[in-house]
Amino acid sequence: MKEVVVATTNKGKVAEIALALANLPVKVLDLSDFSDIPEAVEDGDSFMANAQLKAKHYAHHTGKACLADDSGLEVDALGGAPGIYSARFAGEDANDAANNQKLLAELIGVVPEKRTARFRCVLALADIDGTIMTADGVREGIIGQDLRGLGGFGYDPLFYMPEMEKTMAECSKSEKNDISHRGQALKIMTKILGEYLK
Numbered sequence: 001m002k003e004v005v006v007a008t009t010n011k012g013k014v015a016e017i018a019l020a021l022a023n024l025p026v027k028v029l030d031l032s033d034f035s036d037i038p039e040a041v042e043d044g045d046s047f048m049a050n051a052q053l054k055a056k057h058y059a060h061h062t063g064k065a066c067l068a069d070d071s072g073l074e075v076d077a078l079g080g081a082p083g084i085y086s087a088r089f090a091g092e093d094a095n096d097a098a099n100n101q102k103l104l105a106e107l108i109g110v111v112p113e114k115r116t117a118r119f120r121c122v123l124a125l126a127d128i129d130g131t132i133m134t135a136d137g138v139r140e141g142i143i144g145q146d147l148r149g150l151g152g153f154g155y156d157p158l159f160y161m162p163e164m165e166k167t168m169a170e171c172s173k174s175e176k177n178d179i180s181h182r183g184q185a186l187k188i189m190t191k192i193l194g195e196y197l198k
């Protein structure tokens with residue numbers, strides 16, 4: 001069976017991606033199955049560029065097909081920030097809690113109607129022969145006034161979806177995959193991968 005490495009340092013992403021790949025005829029590995037792999041330097045100028053450079057970087061270091069994810073949050077009231085800098089919003093080694101606090105602070109005084117935002121995700125699969133395949137997804141929402149929910153990761157507790165009357169962090173993993181930016185990209189990628197494996 002072909003092996004695919006879920007090539008991300010983010011455990012939340014690993015769980016969501018592995019769930020979506022579970023029905024494919026592939027053996028799913030992740031970076032914890034390897035040692036001494038240097039972290040990719042994300043110096044691309046777009047989600048697409050970063051997803052591709054991460055997939056190629058990890059394929060080079062593992063010698064296996066690698067599926068990477070670059071994603072982030074665009075907030076309209078902040079001119080689209082933090083965007084590709086979402087992981088480093090509150091500083092180079094920022095964690096999710098610090099990023100969420102920074103986001104709330106930046107939006108003090110901004111009314112709900114002006115708190116529109118979207119998550120974007122680009123997935124890239126790089127095989128060792130140089131084949132590269134990509135898929136993307138987007139999910140619209142509103143930045144809440146406080147943290148709600150314990151699921152997911154990153155900005156999920158602040159990402160409120162009016163039609164669902166809850167935040168992304170109040171969704172189960174499979175529910176999140178049904179409606180999220182990453183879930184959308186994963187639907188496309190699993191189709192592409194299914195064909196590629198034939």
Ligand SMILES: O=c1nc[nH]c2c1ncn2[C@H]1C[C@H](O)[C@@H](COP(=O)(O)OP(=O)(O)OP(=O)(O)O)O1
Pocket residue numbers: 007008009010013042069070071072073086087088099119152153154155156168180182
């Ligand atoms: O579904 C999501 N729910 C909440 N927050 C999310 C989501 N998807 C991305 N995000 C946020 C988290 C992080 O602040 C940034 C991704 O940064 P990004 O560089 O792509 O990922 P990362 O550094 O955590 O792991 P890695 O690069 O190894 O895949 O956007």
Ligand SMILES: [Mg+2]
Pocket residue numbers: 042087
């Ligand atoms: Mg990263």
